Amino acid sequence: MSALPMTLNITAETETAKIARGLRESDTELLADLVERSQRRLVRYLLYLIGRQDYAEDLAQETWIRVLQRGSQYDGRQRFDLWLFAIARNLAIDYLRKKRKAVQTASSPDDRDEILLVPSSGPSPFEAAAQSEDAIRLAGQLQILPPLYREALLLRFQEDLSLAEIAQVLGAPLTTVTSRIYRGLAALRSAFEEGGDSHGV
C-alpha cells in the first residue's frame, strides 16, 4: 500500500535533483524546458504582485536570468517552482520599492512626468482575464486589494499550494500566511455582498 507514494516521492526527488544539476551546469535545454513549463504561471504570479501585464512580462524575463545566474544555489531539496516564485517575489519587491522611491524623491517635475507617462488607468489585467460573471465582479476588488493578499490568494486557490509551501515562498510564518488568506477572502467576499463594503481589509 505504501509503495506507490514512496515511488512518487523518489520520482519527485529525482526530478528536483535533475533540475539542480542542470542549473549548476547552466544546461540550456533544461532551462528551455523549465521556461516552457513555468513561464505562464510565473507571469501570472508577478501580475498578482504588481498588477501590470507589461511589467510582469519584463520581471519574468529578469527572474529567468536570475535563475541562470544563481542556479548553483538551488539544492533540489524544495520544489523548483517555489524557488522560482521566491526569486520573482524578491525582484517584484525591489521593483515596487524603486518605483515608490522614484515617486517620493523625484525632485524635478520631469521625473514625475516620466512616471506619470506609465498608464495606470484602463482595464485592469484582472478584468481582461475574468472568464465568468463572478470573476468579473471579483476583478475590481482584486485590482484594489493590496498585493500581499492577492499573492496569498493566488498561491492558495490558483496554484493550489499548501500553507507550508506558501510560507516557504513568502518567507513568512504559517500564521501570517493564513491571516493574509482570510483577510484577502474577506475583502473579495464583499464583491458579492449587498452594499459591497463590509469585511474590507
Place this chain on the structure above:
Amino acid sequence: MECDKRFRELIDRSFVEEVSEGERRLMHDHIRDCDGCKRYVELTARTIRGLREFTFTSEPDSSAQVREILAHHTATMRQHNVQFRIWAAFAVALSMSFVGSALVYQVTERLAVPMHLDTAQVQAGVLVFWLLPSFCAALFLLAAPRENRGIA
C-alpha cells in the same frame, strides 16, 4: 445578523486548511440552522470559485523570447568563465615561473662551486634554461587557440 465569531472562523478554516471531522460535523449542524452562516459559506465558496475563473495569457512569443535571452546569457557566461580560468591559469603559471626560478637558482648556486661556474654564468643559465621557457609557457596559455589550452 451577527453569528458566533468562532463559527465564521471555522468556516474560513474549512476552506483554507484542514479541519477535524468533529469540527466539520459541528459546522454542518450549525449551518443547517443558521441562515447567516449558510450565506457566509455560499459567498466564500463563490469567491473561491470566482478566483479560479481567471485565465491569464502571457504574450505569445514570451517563452521563445526568454529562451533566446537565456541562450545568449549562457553563452556569455561560459565565455567569461573560460576567460577567468585562462587568466587564473596564467597567474598561477607566472608565479610558478618566478618561484621555480628562485628555487632552481638556489640549487644551481650550490652546484656552481664544484662545477667551477661563476655567479654570472649561473644567472644566465637559470635565465635561459628556466625563467624564459617557463615564462613563455605562461604566455602561451594566453596566446594559444582555446582548444589547445587544455582548459576550455
